[in-house]
Amino acid sequence: MANLVIIFLSAVIVNNYVLVNFLGICPFVGVSKKIGPAISMGMATTFVMTLTAAVAWLVNRYILEGLNLQFLQTVSFILVIASLVQLVEMFIKKVSKPLYDALGIFLPLITTNCAILGVALFLVLKEYNFIESIIFGFSAGVGFTLAIVIMAGIREELELADVPEYFKGAPITMIVAGCLALAFMGFSGLI
Amino acid sequence: MASKTSHPKEFLKGLWDENPVLRMLLGLCPTLAVTNSAINGFSMGLAVIFTLVMSSAIISLARNIIPKEVRIPTFIIVIATFVTIADKMLAAHVPDISKALGPFVPLIVVNCIILGRQEAFASKNPVGRSVIDALGMSIGFTITLTILGSIRELLGVGTIFAVQIMPLSFEPWMVMVLQPGAFLTLGLMIGISNWLNARRAK
Numbered sequence: 416m417a418n419l420v421i422i423f424l425s426a427v428i429v430n431n432y433v434l435v436n437f438l439g440i441c442p443f444v445g446v447s448k449k450i451g452p453a454i455s456m457g458m459a460t461t462f463v464m465t466l467t468a469a470v471a472w473l474v475n476r477y478i479l480e481g482l483n484l485q486f487l488q489t490v491s492f493i494l495v496i497a498s499l500v501q502l503v504e505m506f507i508k509k510v511s512k513p514l515y516d517a518l519g520i521f522l523p524l525i526t527t528n529c530a531i532l533g534v535a536l537f538l539v540l541k542e543y544n545f546i547e548s549i550i551f552g553f554s555a556g557v558g559f560t561l562a563i564v565i566m567a568g569i570r571e572e573l574e575l576a577d578v579p580e581y582f583k584g585a586p587i588t589m590i591v592a593g594c595l596a597l598a599f600m601g602f603s604g605l606i
Numbered sequence: 607m608a609s610k611t612s613h614p615k616e617f618l619k620g621l622w623d624e625n626p627v628l629r630m631l632l633g634l635c636p637t638l639a640v641t642n643s644a645i646n647g648f649s650m651g652l653a654v655i656f657t658l659v660m661s662s663a664i665i666s667l668a669r670n671i672i673p674k675e676v677r678i679p680t681f682i683i684v685i686a687t688f689v690t691i692a693d694k695m696l697a698a699h700v701p702d703i704s705k706a707l708g709p710f711v712p713l714i715v716v717n718c719i720i721l722g723r724q725e726a727f728a729s730k731n732p733v734g735r736s737v738i739d740a741l742g743m744s745i746g747f748t749i750t751l752t753i754l755g756s757i758r759e760l761l762g763v764g765t766i767f768a769v770q771i772m773p774l775s776f777e778p779w780m781v782m783v784l785q786p787g788a789f790l791t792l793g794l795m796i797g798i799s800n801w802l803n804a805r806r807a808k
Contacts, residue, residue, distance in 0.1 A: 437639035437788070489686050489689055490686040490690060493686055529713050531716075536713070585796050593787070
């Protein structure tokens with residue numbers, strides 16, 4: 416149990432997916448203009464990450480390791496993710512229309528989010544068991560959501576700030592992210 | 607539009623006008639993650655050059671036989687194949703660098719630069735032109751990563767490609783080789799490139 420709590424805290428705060436591991440920077444910069452969409456993106460990502468972690472673990476353990484095909488890892492994981500996202504999209508559309516409308520365009524975008532493939536690769540690298548992998552996938556998603564929502568909050572305020580002309584948009588976002596990363600470094604001694 | 611430009615122009619646009627990192631903001635994850643030293647940034651760039659050029663060539667050759675509906679999965683499989691080759695080659699020949707780059711080599715698969723070039727260019731243009739475009743883009747990427755890595759390494763540990771540059775009395779700014787340094791340096795680089803571009807346009 417303590418083990419799982421450590422995995423959770425480490426993925427959310429200490430080794431935050433976006434600010435410390437640099438995964439999922441594209442949506443972090445692209446979808447962090449307003450808080451609302453940022454929350455939807457975070458939720459969709461968390462959902463897909465948790466599922467990916469479970470399926471990737473099973474695929475890795477029973478198909479790749481079972482048949483000694485580890486060199487196909489990258490290819491098979493990306494296929495797993497692409498088909499999973501497609502399935503999730505169809506499933507949500509059928510079951511819950513409001514949720515589908517809320518997640519809408521974010522779902523297909525997630526396929527090319529490197530944070531998802533990152534989860535699959537990391538859980539193999541760290542040799543997590545099945546339960547740990549699921550917790551890891553979920554907490555990585557929570558960490559991503561935390562970072563993107565904080566960023567969206569700051570950027571909404573930034574709209575009113577007087578930023579030098581050439582630093583508007585991406586450059587100032589990067590610099591703010593740098594400050595956030597500095598703040599998150601304060602957690603590094605926690606675990 | 608793209609098919610009318612000359613070959614040298616096709617190559618040069620990747621270096622500056624459409625530089626994938628500074629102007630298009632693509633492939634930011636590896637850009638930020640592996641540039642804690644010049645050599646890491648440079649090796650990452652080499653892996654991307656190999657993957658992008660090879661997949662552009664293959665996709666461009668097969669562009670007329672790939673059905674439109676399944677083009678994205680096809681691109682991804684081709685890209686993933688070359689990424690696996692690059693990953694295994696790095697692990698076999700330069701194990702230290704392969705370790706430092708970690709999961710970011712397999713992550714080249716989802717690098718938007720590569721998929722983006724297949725979708726926007728290689729699937730519509732003949733082989734020669736696609737390879738030139740791929741070379742330009744990936745070399746632009748490599749140069750940017752090497753510069754970013756050099757700045758961070760210079761300020762963070764006082765060296766570039768492990769050669770001592772700063773006087774020994776220089777107190778290294780540790781933060782530059784840690785995560786915040788990546789964001790701050792890239793932010794400044796994009797800002798400066800915006801400024802240079804605006805000046806050139808005048």
